[in-house]
Amino acid sequence: MSKITIPLGPQHPALKEPENFMLVLEGEQISGATVNLGYNHRGMEKAAEERTYIQDLYLLERVCGICSHSHTTCYITNVEELAKCETPKRALAIRTLVAELERVHSHLLWLGVAGYEMGFETLFMYTWRDREQVLDCLELISGNRVHYSINTIGGVRRDITAEQKAEVLKRIDYLAERTNYYIRLATEEATVLARTQNVGKLPYDVAIERGAIGPTARASGVARDVRKNEPYLTYSELDFKLITADSCDVFGRLVVRALELVESYKIIRQVLNNLPEGPTAVKVPMRIPAGEAVNRYEAPRGEDIHYLKSNGTDKPERVKVRAPTLANLQSVAYMLEGGWLADVPLVIAAIDPCMSCTDRAVVWDPKKGRKQTYGWEDLRKMAIEQYRRRGVDFTRL
Amino acid sequence: MKKPARVFSEVVKHLFKKPATCAYPFEPARIMPHFRGRIAFEQDKCIGCQMCVRVCPSKAIEIVLSADQPPAPAPVEGQPAGPAKKKFDCIMKLDHCVFCAQCVETCPKKALIMTQDFELAHVNRKELRRHYK
Amino acid sequence: MEAIIPLAKIILFPGFLFLAVYGLFLQWVDRKLCAVMQNRMGPPWFQPAADFIKLLAKEVIVPDAAEAAMFRVLPFFAMAAVMTALVAIPVGSSALFSFQGDLVAVIYLLTIPTVTFFLAGWSSTSPYATVGSMRVLTQLFAYEVPLMLALIGPAILAGSWNISEIAAFFSAHPALIPAQLLGFAAALIALQGKLERLPFDIPHAKNEIVGGQFTEYSGRLLDFFLLAVDMELVVGAALLNAVFLGGALGLTGAAAIAVFLAKTLVITFLLALLKVLMARIRIEQMINFCWKYLAPIAMAQVVCDILLKAKIG
Structure with missing residues (x-):
């Protein structure tokens, strides 16, 4: 059968963000896939260098719409570490x-x-309806549904009152009940099983080799969770389980995420019932002492890494964000190959991609099967060469 | 354990339930108390210190001198004539604002106030540049 | 005067105009039911008509690489085939025009839209449309046989290949209607495949291949394709009603039409229910399902009907 190449993205109904996958099809089956990044580079790390630490908080919150709290918390842990502040x-x-x-x-x-990607619209509508409950909780606590902005350097901006606590607990009870229903639904409904089992296989050793993280890795049996391995915030005092699955497919990823929801409800109840008394924030001076810091954070999609370099002024010298999707994208090409065209959206969605968080400079050529990393010198050389062709000479800089 | 049409009972139950969605522009949307909406300005409190201008992450605020300034206060006997209290205007660019309300926290005189006003969409971009007098 | 009445029947009722209006209405019923079952509000009653009018006003773009003549004429072919099929199916008490063997003719006519979908995708030559059109054809081979087998059962029992006569037979023997349950279920599921609705909307699965066979279509041409699909829903529901549920149940006049509307609404409800209950399956799973389960069920119905026929005599 003749091969055809189909572009999936950058504009495609299955992708909410611009990203391109070139799929080589033999009939309905995929014989090769290429991932092309870089449609949504926003220059955030550079912009962060131009702003003060407190302004960066609101900038980095917008790295990702869904894990906005993850990015700010990771960043702020770095800042507080450098400022040596007792939060x-x-x-x-x-x-x-x-x-x-x-x-x-x-x-x-x-x-x-x-649910939407496998064409199960009822599941999509029901879960998103119930998601409103948790968004309401977040709006109640922080004042906004998505960009919570609850963090500030040295603490949090809003306290939690007794009424808020009661309200959140009430909604969490409802969500816990609904989640149990969804777990039963997703693990028993025949068409869901048909669409997820043995789809997008990622065996244990490939997951390790390609550096998969978060629920994607945990569904391949890799017991890796920053909350357990290197506890931050108050996770060391909380009782929760590390969820893994061994099925290594989309179904496993579904199960891992669904059971993690149950663990999250457990954590939320524990935190709310044992809120320590005391102030919610301490004063931190505008200027942060010079130094470097790296922190890891378990975002919903996996491990998020922030690097911060300070030069003693009120603006950071360098901010580097390694968003979780970047680590997981390497596995996507592996999962796609040999699969069906119909499974492509689901496999891509199964890593829970967040493309705009991810777009940074990395060159990866799966056709030749090798990764190419450019060092600072190489990038500089390439940039100089590029500008020389346009008639500008930067050699002396 | 495979069960085809597992969601059947739930679906049938919803035939007799009210929809969870609402016809938003025709019905009011519910928001939580302390929702972070449009920032309002109280002129008599502002001292023109420009703290909010400096802290704003999106450069959405401008504090400028008002066009009409109050007259200098009548000199009091036995004291040197004090300078007039200046009046300031606030230009809030709502198309820049990210609604983080950091300016509200930073303002030393609480001249900026967070409101729950969120219906700010407009077809004319100029309308988004609010001039509070 | 004698010429005008049949012409009016063809154009107004139960012909073209009724088919178009009722098709748009059933589309709304279907969308609204799905919305309610998914706990949403759903569209207002005039939404399908508004969509239809809006698309009419849009620009028609024919891709350079497409075969322009073919590309333009196919939507009308699809619509014409569906409209012709209705002629033989009784809407009220009787069909507009019926003859011995019209059941087979209707099955043929209902295959034509599917073939035009295939040709539409193929002649637009874009990758998504090509994949979509291949899926249309693959799917056709999966559901067509169960659908035909399911329709043959009642025909054998009634001893006639005339749809109106089959309906009349079941009106006369209403006790035999429950015996057709298996065949009815098989035909309903196969009809869902024919109409390319969830869980069988594989040819134009939007998350996978955007618009499938209709990717390159726009404006008026797309509008007529979509109208043809809506009309196909009416014709399919009417066909199932006539063949399995006894048509007008021996009533005449307005009562017959009321019974027709009520029963097609019930069939639409069942189709909408199928749509919300399941996830879309893969094309090879669909073929497996149709040949492994659906065709044997339809076959069992045929055997059952042959035995029944022998018993009745």
Whole structure:
């Protein structure tokens, strides 16, 4: 059968963000896939260098619409580490609470998207309806549904009152009941099983080799979770399980996310019932002492890494974000090959991609099967060469 | 354990339920108390310190001198004539604003106030440049 | 005067105009039912008509690489085939024009839209449309046989290949209607495949291949294709009603039309229910399902009907 190449994206109904996958099709089966990044580069890291630490907070929050709290918390942990500030216990607990609410909102969103991508619109509508409950909780606590802006340097901006606590607990009870229903639905409905089982296989060793993280890795049996491996915020005091699955397919990823929801409800209840007393924020001077810091954070999609370099002024010298999707995209090409065209949207959605977080400079050529990383010198050389062709000489800089 | 049409009972139940969605522009949307909406300005409190201008992450605020300034206060006996209290206007560019309300927290005189007003869409971009007097 | 009445019947009722209006209405019913079952509000009653008028006003773009003549004429072919099929199916008490063997003719006529979908995708030559049109044809081979087998059962029982006579037979023997349940279920599921609705909307699965066979279509031409699909829903529901549920049940006049509307609405409800209950399946799963389960079920109905026929005599 003749081969045809189909572009999936950058504009495609299955992708919410611009990204391109070139699929080589033999009939309905895929014999090769290429991932092309870079349609949504926004220059955020550079912009962060031009703003003060407190302004960066609101900039980095907009790296991603869904894991906005993850990025700011990771960034702010770096800042507080450099400023050597004692963040109050209560602030850390509130950050944990928002982080888990965010995970609930993200995983419910994913469940709906997965339903939509496999054409199960009823599941999509029901989960998104129930997701409104957790968005309401976040709006109640922080004042906004998506960009919570609850973090500030040295603590959190809003305290939690007794009424808010009662309201959140009430909604979490409802969500816990609904989630149990969705778990039963997704693991018993015949068409869902037909569409997810043995689809997008990612065996354990390939997951390790390609550096998969988050629920994608955990569904391949890799027990890796920053909350357990290197506890931050108040996670070391909380009781929750690390969820893994061994089926290595989309179904496993679905199960992992659904069971993680249940664990998140457990964490939210624990945090709310044991909120430490005390202030919610401490004063931190505008200027942050010089130094470097790296922190890891378990975002809903996986491990998020932030690097921060300070030069002693009120603006950072360098901010580097490694969003989780970038690490998982390497696995997508592997998962797509040999699969069906019909499974492509689902396989891509199964890593819960967040493309605009991801777009940074990385060159990866799956056709030749090798990764190419450009060092600073190479990039500089290439840039100089590029500008020389346009008639500008930067050699002396 | 495979069960075809597992969602059947739920679907049939919803035939007799009210929809969860609402006809938004025709019905009011519900928002939570303390929702972060449009920032309002109280002129008599502003001292023109420009703290909000400096802290704003999206450069959405401008504090300028008002066109009409109040007259200098009548000199009090035995004291040197004090300068007039200046009046300031706030230009809020709603197309820049990210509604983080950091300016509200930063303002030392609480001259900026967060409102719950969120219906700010407009067909004319100029209308988004609010001039508070 | 004698010439005008049949012409009016063809153009107004139960012909073209009724078919178009009722098709748009059933589309709304279907959308509204799905919305309610998914706990949404759903569109207002005039939405399908508004969509239809809006698309009429849009620009028609014919891709350079497409075969222009073919590309332009196919939507009308699809619509004409569906409209012709209705002529033989009784809407009220009797069909507009019926003859011995019209059941086979209607099955043929209902295959034509599917073939035009294939040709539409093929002649637009874009990758998504090509994949979509291949899926249309693959799917046709999956559901067509179960649908035909399911329709043959009642025909054998009634001993006639005339749709109106089959309907009349079941009106006379209403006790035999429940015995057709298996065949009815098989035909309903196959009809869902024919109409390319969830879980069988594989040829134009939007998450996978955007618009499938209709990707390159726009404006008026797309509008007529969509109208043809709506009309196909009416014709399909009417066909199932006549063959399995006894048509007008021996009533005449306005009562017969009321019974027709009620029963097609019930069939639309069942089709909408199928749509919300399941996830879209893959094309090879669809073929497996149709040949492994659907065709044997339809076959069992045929055997059952042959036995029944022997018993009745």
